Amino acid sequence: MTDESEDLTRRYRAAMARLPGGVAVLAGRAGGRDVVSVVTSLVSVSLDPPMALVVVHGASRLGETLDVGSRWAATVMGAGSAPAVTWLAEPGRPDLGQLRGVDHDRGETSGAALLAGGTAWIECVTEQVHEAGDHLVVVGRVTQAGRGSADGALVHRLGRVRDLP
Numbered sequence: 001m002t003d004e005s006e007d008l009t010r011r012y013r014a015a016m017a018r019l020p021g022g023v024a025v026l027a028g029r030a031g032g033r034d035v036v037s038v039v040t041s042l043v044s045v046s047l048d049p050p051m052a053l054v055v056v057h058g059a060s061r062l063g064e065t066l067d068v069g070s071r072w073a074a075t076v077m078g079a080g081s082a083p084a085v086t087w088l089a090e091p092g093r094p095d096l097g098q099l100r101g102v103d104h105d106r107g108e109t110s111g112a113a114l115l116a117g118g119t120a121w122i123e124c125v126t127e128q129v130h131e132a133g134d135h136l137v138v139v140g141r142v143t144q145a146g147r148g149s150a151d152g153a154l155v156h157r158l159g160r161v162r163d164l165p
């Protein structure tokens with residue numbers, strides 16, 4: 001990277017850090033194991049049919065499991081869930097038992113983990129994967145959706161997560 005492009009990357013990162021993002025935990029399955037990641041990139045795409053997208057790093061463990069046809073779930077995290085989110089975003093978490101000690105159910109249409117402490121959740125099957133720079137844009141058809149127990153939301157801004165009542 002040249003000094004100029006490094007500088008742009010730094011300024012771009014700082015600019016985007018000012019955009020508040022709703023925090024979700026994305027969960028898939030690989031080889032019978034749960035693979036999860038914290039994201040702020042969950043976006044609704046279409047209502048008819050219901051579709052959503054997430055953007056994940058191409059080299060992340062979850063990115064490798066979201067091929068076309070794969071099933072996954074996203075829990076929109078609620079107020080009070082910062083401790084679980086902080087643990088799940090920890091770099092170098094072990095591959096095995098990623099949800100050990102994290103209360104969760106399993107989605108009926110995906111088999112993927114739905115976390116306790118969420119304010120809503122969706123389940124999806126991947127329909128399209130687009131490579132974009134170092135990330136993958138994963139577009140899914142929504143197969144089920146529902147409300148969680150939390151009323152408030154969890155929001156990320158300027159490198160911190162905080163409750164939004």
Ligand SMILES: Cc1cc2nc3c(=O)[nH]c(=O)nc-3n(C[C@H](O)[C@H](O)[C@H](O)COP(=O)(O)O)c2cc1C
Pocket residue numbers: 023036037038039040041042055056057059060061062088089090091092093156161
């Ligand atoms: C609040 C927050 C939001 C994040 N949003 C994204 C995201 O939208 N996409 C992404 O690829 N990684 C995102 N990350 C980073 C991932 O959670 C994770 O640290 C990274 O993908 C590590 O991959 P691994 O599971 O292979 O260790 C976010 C992290 C935090 C704390």
